[in-house]
Amino acid sequence: MKTPAILVINAGSSSIKFSIFASGSEPAATDLICGGKISGIGVRARLDAEDADGNAMADEQFPSEATYEDLLGHLLDWIEKHLDGLELVAAGHRIVHGGCDHVAPEILNKKLREDLQALSRLAPLHQPHNLAAVDALAKLHPGLTQIACFDTAFHAGRSELESTYALSAELTEEGIRRYGFHGLSYDYIASRLPDVLGEKSKGRVIVAHLGSGVSMCAMSGGRSIATTMGFSVLDGMPMGTRSGQIDPGVLIYLMQEKGMSAEDLTCLLYRQSGLLGLSGISNDMRKLLESESREAKFAIDYFCYRANREIGSLVAALGGIDALVFTAGIGENSPEIRQRICAAASWLGIDCDDDLNRNARGETVFSTPKSKISVAVIPTNEELVIARDSWRLLAGGDS
Numbered sequence: 583m584k585t586p587a588i589l590v591i592n593a594g595s596s597s598i599k600f601s602i603f604a605s606g607s608e609p610a611a612t613d614l615i616c617g618g619k620i621s622g623i624g625v626r627a628r629l630d631a632e633d634a635d636g637n638a639m640a641d642e643q644f645p646s647e648a649t650y651e652d653l654l655g656h657l658l659d660w661i662e663k664h665l666d667g668l669e670l671v672a673a674g675h676r677i678v679h680g681g682c683d684h685v686a687p688e689i690l691n692k693k694l695r696e697d698l699q700a701l702s703r704l705a706p707l708h709q710p711h712n713l714a715a716v717d718a719l720a721k722l723h724p725g726l727t728q729i730a731c732f733d734t735a736f737h738a739g740r741s742e743l744e745s746t747y748a749l750s751a752e753l754t755e756e757g758i759r760r761y762g763f764h765g766l767s768y769d770y771i772a773s774r775l776p777d778v779l780g781e782k783s784k785g786r787v788i789v790a791h792l793g794s795g796v797s798m799c800a801m802s803g804g805r806s807i808a809t810t811m812g813f814s815v816l817d818g819m820p821m822g823t824r825s826g827q828i829d830p831g832v833l834i835y836l837m838q839e840k841g842m843s844a845e846d847l848t849c850l851l852y853r854q855s856g857l858l859g860l861s862g863i864s865n866d867m868r869k870l871l872e873s874e875s876r877e878a879k880f881a882i883d884y885f886c887y888r889a890n891r892e893i894g895s896l897v898a899a900l901g902g903i904d905a906l907v908f909t910a911g912i913g914e915n916s917p918e919i920r921q922r923i924c925a926a927a928s929w930l931g932i933d934c935d936d937d938l939n940r941n942a943r944g945e946t947v948f949s950t951p952k953s954k955i956s957v958a959v960i961p962t963n964e965e966l967v968i969a970r971d972s973w974r975l976l977a978g979g980d981s
């Protein structure tokens with residue numbers, strides 16, 4: 583008998599990341615069979631895959647004209663050829679926007695597909711690619727159950743005060759609200775808090791998801807209370823190439839005085855700002871940390887300064903703080919940035935063990951016993967949340 587498995591898909595504009603989990607029972611991290619990505623879509627696409635121990639399993643190239651559907655077709659062929667003991671029972675997708683109505687994972691059907699299409703206008707740079715992968719898989723493997731897992735869902739229970747803009751009720755009704763994103767990552771971190779923080783996991787925790795996209799989430803009892811991203815993935819912290827918080831007056835100025843169009847602003851705010859815009863060098867924190875340039879140093883100073891300000895705002899929303907958790911590319915891998923943000927937030931009574939911070943591999947609490955709050959690193963695992971929630975939905979339980 584073949585082993586049942588769930589394919590997890592995270593489809594973006596230039597890459598499709600995937601993972602495969604054995605799903606005979608509820609998937610755990612140890613059920614990962616392999617993972618990888620198709621990168622360079624539209625330029626020179628290639629498929630890379632690794633097994634759970636990091637050994638390369640695939641390294642294939644495809645012609646530049648290969649479409650999304652062609653590439654997912656190659657992936658399905660590759661799975662069939664290289665993992666012939668597996669039977670795919672479902673594909674779980676990361677879907678950036680579920681709007682107000684889709685606040686838990688759902689099996690994709692015609693009606694849900696239509697709803698998600700309508701939500702594309704709220705996330706035009708992400709949602710269409712998520713849905714392109716859904717459509718392509720539906721064509722290539724019509725019998726496969728597909729499941730949508732939403733990046734907005736974890737924030738759905740926040741108060742109206744937190745999720746509303748000071749705009750007319752009409753505009754709020756139309757969907758102009760603060761949704762919040764990175765919910766699959768926060769969901770995973772929330773599931774790990776009891777093991778890592780013990781009793782404090784029930785308290786007030788701020789999670790800093792510092793990756794290419796950057797946001798923070800204030801949790802109370804493992805639930806989202808407030809978050810730094812809002813209507814779009816642009817708000818809050820400066821990111822690799824996104825601006826983060828900016829006075830809307832700047833946008834009016836750029837339109838009126840510089841004749842910038844919606845497309846120009848999109849390009850500026852999503853692709854040319856953040857660490858890249860500030861430094862003029864790179865969107866990659868590693869390159870900035872290595873650089874001697876004044877601009878790179880300023881970009882890093884700015885990132886840590888804004889992190890402290892956002893933490894302050896989230897502490898206010900929570901009415902205090904018991905723990906601070908770092909995750910995602912920068913949060914998991916850069917002791918220097920963790921140390922600098924902790925130093926900036928020392929007003930919280932943070933006291934860190936430098937050795938523990940420097941040597942942190944995997945889940946690590948690196949605050950000292952005399953620190954007023956616990957500080958930890960927890961590597962995120964959005965793919966596992968998608969596999970787990972898909973499994974639970976298939977099993978007929980709550981996800």
Ligand code: ADP
Pocket residue numbers: 792793794795822865866867868871910911912915916
């Ligand atoms: P995404 O999944 O959105 O692509 P990640 O969470 O993988 O983002 O984060 C990617 C970012 O993490 C990179 O752009 C890089 O700046 C940063 N990063 C990765 N490793 C390190 C490191 N050792 N030191 C500093 N930054 C790092």
